[in-house]
Amino acid sequence: xxxxxxxxxxxxxxxxxxxxxxxxxxxxxxxxxxxxxxxxxxxxxxxxxxxxxxxxxxxxxxxxxxxxxxxxxxxxxxxxxxxxxxxxxxxxxxxxxxxxxxxxxxxxxxxxxxxxxxxxxxxxxxxxxxxxxxxxxxxxxxxxxxxxxxxxxxxxxxxxxxxxxxxxxxxxxxxxxxxxxxxxxxxxxxxxxxxxxxxxxxxxxxxxxxxxxxxxxxxxxxxxxx
Ligand code: NI
Ligand code: MN
Numbered sequence: 001x002x003x004x005x006x007x008x009x010x011x012x013x014x015x016x017x018x019x020x021x022x023x024x025x026x027x028x029x030x031x032x033x034x035x036x037x038x039x040x041x042x043x044x045x046x047x048x049x050x051x052x053x054x055x056x057x058x059x060x061x062x063x064x065x066x067x068x069x070x071x072x073x074x075x076x077x078x079x080x081x082x083x084x085x086x087x088x089x090x091x092x093x094x095x096x097x098x099x100x101x102x103x104x105x106x107x108x109x110x111x112x113x114x115x116x117x118x119x120x121x122x123x124x125x126x127x128x129x130x131x132x133x134x135x136x137x138x139x140x141x142x143x144x145x146x147x148x149x150x151x152x153x154x155x156x157x158x159x160x161x162x163x164x165x166x167x168x169x170x171x172x173x174x175x176x177x178x179x180x181x182x183x184x185x186x187x188x189x190x191x192x193x194x195x196x197x198x199x200x201x202x203x204x205x206x207x208x209x210x211x212x213x214x215x216x217x218x219x220x221x222x223x224x225x226x
Contacts, residue, residue, distance in 0.1 A: 001132045001226040005218035006040075007032030008193045009054060009139070009162065015129045018043045018099040022125075022136060023054040024061055029193055032220050037061055044097065047071035048138030049111035050078070050119025053193070059084065070102060074120030078113060091123055100129035103153055107140035109168070126153050132226050134158040135181060139190060142173035146180040156183035157226050162190035163204060163215075164197030171204045175211050184213045187224060191217075 002014040007029045011022040021042040026032045037057045042065045045058055055075075062069055062084045069079050069086035076086035089095060089104045103126040111119035124138040126149060133154050139162055150156060159181045162168035168190055169177065178186050186208065191199045201217050208215035216224055 001129060001134070002223050003134075003158075003160075003187065003226070004223040005187070005189065005220055006035050007220040009048070009190045011136070011160070011189070012040065012042075013127065015127070015132075016099040018097075020044045020046055020099065020127070021061065021067065022046045023048055023138075024057040025053045025055070026057050027060075028056055031193060034221060038064065041065065042067035044099070045069050046102070046125055046136070047075050048107065048124060048136070049109060049122035050075055050113045050117070051111065051139070052114040054139070055113070070097075072104070072111075072120040072123060074118055075111075078117055078119070091121060100127060102127060105135075105149065106143065106145040107138045108143050108145075109139040109141070126156075128153065132157045134160065134226070135183070136160045137162060137177070139168045142169045142177050142180075144180070146177055150182040156181055158185050158187060158224075159183040160187045160189055163188040164191035164193075164199060166196040168197075171199065171207055174215075175208060175213060178208075178213050185216070186213060187216045187218070 004012040009023045013020040019041045073088040076088040094103045105124045107122040107124045109122040111122040125136045161174045
């Protein structure tokens with residue numbers, strides 16, 4: 001599995017010959033100006049919630065690639081009304097796709113579209129392939145629900161957690177989340193994009209290291225291989 005960081009909370013995951021794009025917010029992110037949305041591949045687009053900084057480029061990319069949108073019922077319906085195709089899910093559900101399973105799990109946040117349309121409840125995803133299990137938290141606060149993931153779904157290889165604070169949990173809560181998730185390997189996201197979420201990256205990495213945990217912060221466009 002190869003996970004490429006596209007800035008903010010946007011990821012491209014290659015698994016079993018399929019490319020899964022997560023929360024594409026690229027074309028208005030100045031930090032990601034070297035990423036060209038017209039060149040991104042996508043067989044699937046996973047969307048955690050309806051906020052603009054998670055759905056900005058969904059329509060353009062799905063139209064060009066024909067990617068299947070995987071999200072909650074409300075978000076999938078919104079994009080189906082624009083002529084795109086989707087697979088609706090909701091919290092607690094699991095579905096087998098050709099690349100592996102998607103488990104939709106709780107997130108503590110909000111979810112409305114930029115135009116005011118109701119976006120259902122925010123979510124996180126656990127991606128389970130034949131060889132790997134990774135958690136994509138989405139925008140969320142720290143919560144006890146995270147303890148259920150290793151207990152019910154299995155042992156995680158990687159937790160992708162927001163660390164920018166203000167709109168989501170920050171570094172201190174993300175360290176606690178990695179305890180709850182029983183996963184020492186973390187990829188941080190949802191930081192530095194705008195003023196409210198700027199962080200000191202070296203300090204963050206050191207805080208994780210003090211607790212014998214590994215915080216990975218990828219330059220935009222770089223990848224992590226599992
Ligand atoms: Ni949000
Ligand atoms: Mn966000």
